[in-house]
Amino acid sequence: MQEIHASQIRPPFYRDERVLGIFTQVLVVVVVVGLGLFFYNNMITGLREKHTVAISFSFLGQVAGFDIGESMIEYSRERTYARAFVVGLLNTFQVAILGIIFATALGIVIGVMRLSTNFLISRIALIYIDFFRNIPLLVLLIFWAQAVFLKLPRVAEAIVLPGPIFLSNRGVAVPWGLPTESWSTYQIILAAGLVLGAAVAYFLREQGKRTGRMPLITLWFLVTVAAVGLIGWIFLPQPLTFDQPVLEGFNTQGGKILSQQFMALLSGLIIYTAAFIAEIVRAGIQSVSKGQREAATALGLNPAQTLRLVIFPQALRVIIPPLTSEYLNLTKNSSLAIAIGYPDLFAVAGNTILNQTGREIEMFTMIMGTYLSLSLLTSFLMNVYNRRIRLVER
Amino acid sequence: MKSMRKLNKAGMILSMVIGMIIAACMSPAAGPEVVESDEAAAPAMQETQTTLSIVQERGHLVCIGNAQLPGFGFLDSEGNFSGFDVDYCRAIAAAIFGDADALEVRPASARERFTILSSGEGDVIIRNTTWTMSRDTDLGMNFGPTTFYDGQGLMVRKESGVSTLQDLQGASVCVVTGTTTELNLADQFAAAGVAYEAVVFEDFDQSFNAYDEGRCDAVTTDKSSLVSRQTTLTAPADHVIINVTLSKEPLGPAVRHGDDQWFDLVNWVVYATMLAEEAGITSENIDSFMDSNDPNIGKLLGLEGDFCAKVGLENAGCFADVIRLLGNYAEIYDRNLGPDTVFDLPRGLNSLYTDGGILYAPPIR
């Protein structure tokens, strides 16, 4: 091919694809670099003239001076801006991780409901999906925060569920474990339980491969961990004491308080994302060809086994990639917390810190860098996973 | 195919190199040279592109204001802006154009306002903005004369029986983020050793809505705003502003650093309204002063000396226009916050020094 091509008469340079290729590239790079520099120059000169403040991240070490409503780590107004940033980041993680877990669970349930033979169940799932996929998340979140959670009874008239769980427009107060001295020992025992569980799972899998009868690995794993945990609990003197919320003064005291903003954000994200996950799950299950199911039935597998051993592993291959991007979307969408007052990364850094310091460029660099690295990390893991499960075609 | 790939790679490298060269040509990286050119450029800049000339060219003033604070800056259902702060925006427009409506109010959140100003998108902030040292220095602002002396307060439900900070132990407090109130709240509660939950919102509407619904036990902001906002609660009579002042809050207009002429103009428009009240000139009786022999009045109304020219305005009666169109300080205050309004806010500190307040405008001479 190549030689024949070369022996032909060369076209004039302005139609030669190779020359054109180089030319286009040079042009594009020049334009992009030029624009970038143009913006950069304007920014630098603008900063010098207007702000008289150079770009620097040293302000992160200064005292923040403001309080944050909820934090997973110890924080107070004497801490630094950097600490406040971390508080926001952890809050984002908290919402994102819980959101992902619950949205997946709800999404799978609704996706399976959608495929149910029961007309009513399948219709309910369809209505759910069609409704929540077609309204803006932000409207849902604001509605949820202002028209649902804020309209709950005031804390003095809180709804008390057994537990006791206090339900009010301040949020949900639930009983929570308080660590005692033996807690650190118990943590080690739990870790040991995990290792043991993993070992059992590995052993069962190897055995399953040998005998051809796959046991319920996940179940045995959980049983092992639970057993170790239970034994540890019995032998140690109470690693956790249960702290129950009580109504005292203005708020409920003790226990764990899940604030109204947190609950509104979390439930909004779950409800919205679950509709998308349901569609992904449905499409995944439907992508497994009918023949697979029939073959499984012919082999004498019961429906549960068919779903677990035949349908699901194959559906997973289709489900995982869009599911990951849905997880990423959920994480990025959690930045809408700013609309309902939950102190996530964007609200703390892009709103409060930025307001109090006026450091737009520095803060935006940090915020976008954080989200970007999260996203790139996920795509990287995704690619690795995809390569592992890729169907090897003949 | 292989040679093609090689060529493409060569193209990429070539384009990179060219890009770098362009970068080198355009970038102001060379240190001393830049400083020089900047210094040379700065004065030239000021002659051609003063804020005033930009405003005059544009034909209207862009005033960064509030859309959510009845009495100060509020967007009514007809889509018009009104309020005390908005009237000062109108006063500046009146001084420049002789037309109080040559104005665009750019509603901004507490968060945006300074960035909008420093990016040149607005000309002046009049948005219940507290004058603080770090804003004056770090943020590159210049604060004009205080138009409203305020203090941060706390509003609670009457039934809670709260009267001091200590009573609020364990309470939830609603606050707007990006404000000095957010910092004062943290400071004062920490100093008093009172534990509390800060419930932070992005704007007044949300903050007061949450308070009204019982999400918070107290809401904090400037006392004037509390008074103004109390009227918008479901049951205004059930709430009380406790007698605790968390901070000093001098509210006034702010402009960018570096344009002194514009700064002067904003200052003197504000002072003119106070001087008019001192002299007893109102929008109604101003014409009867037009033949006044009092030199102080003459200077204020542009009858003698050319004081408007000193702030860059050609219209010699610039302050007279302000008074004619907006009235003096007392008129502006009464129209928006006075006894005839729902707020009925006593003047208190915001009275002339002759009436026991602290409004003391320097003389026009």
Next chain:
Amino acid sequence: MTTAADTSLDRSVMPPSERRTLLGWMRRNLFSDLLNSALTVVAAAVVFLVALLLLRWALTTAQWGVIPANFNLIMRGQYPAEEAWRLWLALYLLGGVIGLMWRLISGKFSTAALIVFLIPLALREVPLFSWMTRFHLLVVAGAGAGAFYLGAYLPIQRSVRAAVYVLLGYLVVMLVILRGYSGDAGPMPTVTTILWGGLLLSLLLAFFGITLSFPLGVALALGRQSKLPAIRIISVTYIEFIRGVPLISLLFMGQVMLQLFLPDGFPLVDRVLRALVAIILFSAAYTAENVRGGLQSISRGQYEAAQALGLSTYRTTMHIILPQALRAVIPVLVGQFISLFKDTTLVALVGLFDLLGIARTITANPDWLGTQQEVFVVVALLFWIFSYTMSYASRRIEQRLGVGER
């Protein structure tokens, strides 16, 4: 009836049974076995309860007065009432343009066309509307029908390209009508974009966002697939960067930082335009990824055949590859457009008064305190109607083109 095959998830292919009565249908679809019957009963109870609560709220508790009282705000924000006729003019033209485009693309009056034509007529039945509004809607429908029939006399027929030009022309004309040109006086005084609001702003942002982000997205997708490494690297960097950050951070940057990047004294960029640019830049990256999926689905043979025919790279792309690639991804693209439309609500967080922004100001109005439920339900429904229509249309197109069945 209890064999394994019967518990299969897809029963649509079961042979029709003789019991095609309601009872038979119910037995098959609702009460096929014990578990199913239990599920049906529980689900029916839940549905009944939810419907009861919703109805009770809608009919008794809800203060619907807030909607008619603020109807104009919801529809057009602060757009001055005396200039509202210009919105109707733009709508007349839109009716005409749709009629004309229908003629140019499809050429025949189908059921779908009838449905489109009936929309304005159906809207006339909304009890809230004044007789003026109904008259305007009648004109819109008339303009559509008129343009469709007059379009038959045009020299150009069955040309998608001509339809695209008509659409682009309309965009420009509409902007001029809405924005005005004659300064503060004259027949069409300028209405600054900051006054555009409500549904008007939401729809405009979505409309322009879609039309402008689409070409950019296609260009980026082609760039990402390009043989030229510099272009590929730039495209990939752009796409991955934008997809990695939340839209709200771009919107914030546009609002507070854009002016920093522009030279001193540069005329101020319109705030609505800034939001629009952020939306376009954001959406283009997602469109690019969707289009890339289509490009990858094109087999090598198509490229090789085009090359064998002696087509240039440009022609291969424009006439062979893109039409096939785009058709393959219509459903995903529509999905992307829907999410762009929904994402326009984020501009409320940067101080624009789109549908959601207006809703927030209404609920803060002292006269209408405590009406969050009513206002936000209406806003959500408005968004739902538009999004659902788009997704429904896309499903129909998908079926018509037979995508996914080949």
